[in-house]
Amino acid sequence: MGIFCAGPAPGQNGEMERHYFDANATTPPLPRVVEVMARAMAESWGNPTSTHREGQRARHLLEEARREVAASLSVAPAQIIFCASATEALYLLFRGLQPALGDKPALVFPGEHSACLNPLREWSGVRWMPAAAEGAATVVQMAANNETGILYAMPAVPGAVRVKDAAQAWGKVPVDLADCDAAVFSGHKIGGPRGAAVLWLRPELPWKAVLEGPQERRRRGGTEDLAAILGLAEAVAALPGRLAGHAQLAPLRDALEAEVLSWSPAYAVIGRDQPRLPNTSSLLLRGKTGESVQIALDLAGFAVSTGSACHSGATKPSHAITALGFAEEEARSVLRVSMLPGTSAATVSALAAALKRILQPPLR
Secondary structure, eight states: OTTOOOOOOBOGGGOBOOEEOBTTTOOOOOHHHHHHHHHHHHHOOSOTTOOSHHHHHHHHHHHHHHHHHHHHHTSOGGGEEEESOHHHHHHHHHHHHHHHHTTSOEEEOTTOOHHHHHHHTTOSOEEETTSOOTTOSEEEEESBOTTTOBBOOOOOOTTOEEEEEOTTTTTTSOOOOTTOSEEEEEGGGTTOOTTOEEEEEOTTSOOOOSSOSSGGGGTSOSOOOHHHHHHHHHHHHTHHHHHHHHHTTHHHHHHHHHHHHTTOTTEEETTTTSOBOTTEEEEEETTSOHHHHHHHHHHTTEEOBSSOGGGTTOSSOOHHHHTTTOOHHHHTTEEEEEOOTTOOHHHHHHHHHHHHHHHSOOOO
């Protein structure tokens, strides 16, 4: 494994240098995003719903951002609803579909994010994949799992409303909306800000607004966070380069995994033989506790995760891992490494060296 030849480098002034390997939790905002948001907060602070000049200037910028996001997804601008988070978008989506579909069979991927599963608790007809799809009125399938990086195709169920959670896939791999009727996207996963997300709906869906108000064509009440939305649009403009950057991470991911697997036959990579996000490694370190390894790496200067950031501190093992057939003890041994575009071979080498020191301490 030729890339693994260097140890961690010291930071400036002798301080420990930090290395970020938790991109699936959140990403740093792009410099241009920060600039656009700062300008918007200083100059375009009007309420987009107001009819005076300040409000209408804000409205113009809001609709311009909507057109940019819609163009990137190849959909009509009127089909885009801006929300504050993907969690909110999923809640509005499922609550809005519930009157028409909540008591009918819904086929759901069991490894979905909790933001998707929680509003579905109020639906009476949920059944879990791989249950038979016949008769399902709704199909819910994430495009990419945030903990394992595994990519999933939308099941073909004629006549069903097909919902895609694309929050983790967006910006890492191409996202196709031809196979679904509704989708959710998150800004802070693509170098945009927290506080801005997208809900896309086909116009013919049996969906009713839950949080009414004059904003977002009366589909999502609450004054839009214009600065965050403009930051999101700026991040969307950078998506072509971001996709290319992620594609370059796959060899680094594969080399890291091969190195870790060489240390013990008990170790494994979840989804290694399946299509995955190019930046994500889900390392199954049997005999170790993922949380303790994560803490040790943090002390060594490396930010990694044991899974979804939304579940940090949870005592239960990840349902996304156990849904794949792994035992609870195995699920507790998982360490997730997710890289940012531009991550270097030297930085991955430093991570591997630190991880080896933690997993295989020298004998005394």
